[in-house]
Amino acid sequence: MINTKVTLAGVELKNPVMTASGTFGSGSEYSEFVDLNKLGAVVTKGVANVPWPGNPVPRVTETCGGMLNAIGLQNPGIDVFCERDIPFLKNYDTKIIVNVCGRSVEDYCQVVERLASEPVDMLEINVSCPNVKEGGIAFGQDPKALEAITKEVKKYAAQPVIMKLSPNVTDITVMAKAAEAGGADVISLINTLTGMKIDINRRTFALANKTGGMSGPAVKPVAVRMVYQAAHAVKIPVIGMGGIATAEDAIEFLMAGATAVSVGTANFFNPYATIQIAEGIQAFMEKQKIHDLGEIIGCVE
16 A cells, blocks of 8 residues: 655645646636646645736746746735635645735735635745835845744634745745744745846847746756755755656655645646646655655655
8 A cells, every 4th residue: 555645734635746836727727637636735826915917918938948937926816716716626625725925914914814714724825925015025035024924924824834935045944944933834945936038039028027937847956956955954844846847856856855746837738747746656656665655755865
């Protein structure tokens, strides 16, 4: 009997594979390709206290081995999300993790407080949002701001809190420790790397926003390194993500110290990716005669 179950802050997942926020909608867009019952968890697109229109177009462009996006966290707001998306996801036997975004600490806390009475399992706080009250620097790029927002969010949260860390920092271990010090139950990383592309024929930026978040296979080695460093810096569980497209990719993250993994950009070029990765992890365990996933989590020192 093969055991693929993992536990994050007391929440048991049937397997370690989940979706990365912003790449899977809130599940309904992919439900015709993917049996959501077979996923460890569905992580929703970022939800704010009010609807966000997002950035002007063009806001997505391909790069070698990945893509840049500057969607701007477009979302319908917490009211529509609670009325439409949570009831949809409750039809499936999978854990629901809600990604929360905001422009101020108050924005985040409003959403977290509203979700306290909703039937969701965990909250993932996107601290890569620009802090409008602090000159636009992302919450996740300043350890003091990160610790402070984690503490505030925890005051209002009924569910375990995952802090999603930005890779756009000098030392990821400092940020991981700041999240842990603020009371985070879990950390997830990496979010996208800041990048830019120029259209040489039009002599302008490929994205209207000039810069965007780079994701996809090209970022994976950076992500594996950061997950390894973060997992060794804190005692709380780590969710690894960044360029995972195959079961082999996912297993690398698990061996580096991640307890679970999120699949993002791969969903765009292979809508079956999450299921194939979950099945591939099981097949690897059978082939290697690994009975419990815990045997390989963090096995590389």
